[in-house]
Structures are given as C-alpha cells and as structure tokens.
Amino acid sequence: MNRELIKLPNRSILSIEGKDSEKFLQGIVTCNIDNINNKLAYGSILTPQGKLLYDFIISKKNNNFLIDVSKSNIDNFIKLLNMYKLRSDVKLIKNEDLSVFVDLDKEDENNENSDPRLAALGLRKILNSSYKNYSNDINIYEKKLVKLGVAEIGNEIKPGEIFPIEANLDYLNGIDFQKGCFIGQEVCSRMYRKGKVKKRIVSFKSNDNFTNNDELVYNDRTIGTVIKKIEDYGIALIKIDKLINPEREKITITSKTEKKNIEINLPKFFPV
Numbered sequence: 001m002n003r004e005l006i007k008l009p010n011r012s013i014l015s016i017e018g019k020d021s022e023k024f025l026q027g028i029v030t031c032n033i034d035n036i037n038n039k040l041a042y043g044s045i046l047t048p049q050g051k052l053l054y055d056f057i058i059s060k061k062n063n064n065f066l067i068d069v070s071k072s073n074i075d076n077f078i079k080l081l082n083m084y085k086l087r088s089d090v091k092l093i094k095n096e097d098l099s100v101f102v103d104l105d106k107e108d109e110n111n112e113n114s115d116p117r118l119a120a121l122g123l124r125k126i127l128n129s130s131y132k133n134y135s136n137d138i139n140i141y142e143k144k145l146v147k148l149g150v151a152e153i154g155n156e157i158k159p160g161e162i163f164p165i166e167a168n169l170d171y172l173n174g175i176d177f178q179k180g181c182f183i184g185q186e187v188c189s190r191m192y193r194k195g196k197v198k199k200r201i202v203s204f205k206s207n208d209n210f211t212n213n214d215e216l217v218y219n220d221r222t223i224g225t226v227i228k229k230i231e232d233y234g235i236a237l238i239k240i241d242k243l244i245n246p247e248r249e250k251i252t253i254t255s256k257t258e259k260k261n262i263e264i265n266l267p268k269f270f271p272v
Contacts, residue, residue, distance in 0.1 A: 004103045005125070005134040006141050010154065011100040012074040013126060016065040016081075020088040025065065028084055028183050029058075030164065032176040036060045040124060042116040042174045044153075044164055045080065050187025052164045053080070055153045055174065057116060057124060066126055068100050070154030084183075099129040102141055117172040118269060120148055143230045149203035149267030151235050156228050162237065165191050166199045171269050199224070200240045203267055204253075205232055208260030215256035218242060222256060234262065 016025065026033040031043030036058060044055040054077050056069040069077055078092050085092075104122040108114055115121035121144065151157055151167055169175050170192060177192055191197060206229070214226040216236060224238035243251050243264070251264040 004105050005101045006104065006138060007131075007134045007136065008100045008102060008138060008141065010071050010138070011068055012071040013095040013098040013100065014067040014069060014074060014078065015091075015093040015095045016067065017091040017093065018089040020085075021065055021090050024085055024088045024090045025058075026179070027181065028081075030169065030175040030182055030185075030188070031058065031173075032179040033058075033065075034179075035176075036065075038112045040113065040116045042169075042172060044169060044174055045077075046164060046182070046184030046188060047160055048184055050163055050184035050191070051160045052153060052157070052162055052167055052169070053159045055164075055167075055169070059126070066095075066098070068124070068126065070152060072154050073159060076159070097129055098126050099131070101125045101127055101131070101134055104141060104144055117150060117174070118148060121145070121150070139230070143233065146228060146230050146235055147203065147233045149201065149235055149265070149269070151201050151227055156235075162199070163191060163197075164188060165197050166237065167201055168267070168269070171267075171271070196241065198239055198241045199237055201227065201235055202238050202240065203265045204234050204236055204262040205265060206234065206260070206262040207232060208255070208258075208262070210234060210255070210260070210262070216253045216262065217256050218251070218253045219244075223253070226262075236262070238264070 029043045029045050031041045040057050040059050045053050054073050056067045059066050102124050106123050107119045109119045113123040113125055115124050210226045210229045215222050216224045223242045224236050227235045252261050254261045
C-alpha cells in the first residue's frame, strides 16, 4: 500500500464546464481565476455581507475547472452557484468518480500539486475514486491542519459564521485583493485596508480536554471559543487584539467553566 497517499473522504469534487465558466467564476470568488494555470489555487465564496460561506481548492484541466470542496457543503454550494449563473453557459457536475488524496511527506512549492495554502500541507491530488493504493488514516492529515493552525469550512466552521480574514484567508493565499470585484468584496477589502482584525483563528497546545465551542477566558474576559482539538493540539477563534505581546510571550488562556488551560501558538504563517 502507498502509505504516502491519504484519501480524504470528507471532500468532494465539483466539475465546472462551459464557455462562460472562467468569466462566471472570476466574478464571484475571492481568488484570481485568470492566474490558475498549472498550479492549484485556494479560494472562497462569500455572502454579500462579506462572511465566509465556502472555501475550496480549485484547479484547471482541459479548459474545465475542478473544485475540491467539503463534502458536507457541496450540495448547498451547487445550489448557490446555480443561483448566480443565470443564463451563463456553465455546467455544474458533482463528480463522484473523483476523490481527493494528499501526500504529506512531500513539500514542493513549485509542484503543480502543492497545497496552495501552505507547502507544509504537502501535495494534493485528484484521482479516480476507485484508486486503492492509499492509507485511510485521515487523522494524520487532520492533526497536521490543526498543528499548523489551518481551519476548513465544513464540520469545523459553519458557513456564514465568520469573515474570511478571521479565518486567515489573507495569510493563506485565499484572497486576491487586486483582481477586482467578487461577492462580498467591499466589506472584505475594507477589513483588509484597516489592517486591524479583532479576531483570528490561532493554534494552541493543551493537555486538558476541550470540546468544540468551549469558551475561553483571558484577563477575566471571554475572548474566544475552541473550534477543534486533536490530541494535544487545537485551533480556536480568539479576540487577538486583547492578547498582550503574543509574538514575544507564551499566552495562557483558561476555560470559562473548568480549571484547564491552553497555550496559544500564533501560526507560523502569521507575519512577524
């Protein structure tokens, strides 16, 4: 068995075809479709109010687009795209013959299959669903995401709950602020220009047990909630503007209801 490849059963593939597909996508998503050639790209679609609805990884093959998106979101994602496409020559196909695989053992930013968010997330491949030479241990991949401080819209974050910059899409190559209009662009650009985002997703380490949505306290104030925890590592949405010197000091945050704590680690992809 090829232990390098891990199959991601929680991801689905949406094929987008038709002569208007590139123009259609360029007008609604946060990434620059014009720049998608031989590499994967990371992007999202927002609400008109700028909230993050769905994030995805997109590639182009034979003038068609393949979108790698959360399986739990794909049906609603298709409904939304159908609403926006109107009379455009665009065909949306949920491709159950294809599946997503990752290779965490290889890092190559120049490889066309490199994860566009972080090179540390390895290579990402779309293969036939019948492909059998892989590992089922998705926990390895999930733990890597958490340790790096990367969250995905799906089971971890519900659509429409937070802004894309709060989910660090600006740091993870998920938003092109130079491309022009996209849905929710005005609000998103305003937050980016102001430069001071109050909340962000961060990584943490803790030996204590935490569950999703556990409230966290710092300096006697509730400043965030746990999103997910695997073994000793987790991610949380924190009012980062309330932390004191997080770049230089170890920040310990406590649970609101129990005597347990977490140690905040700002993701390495945060600018210094």
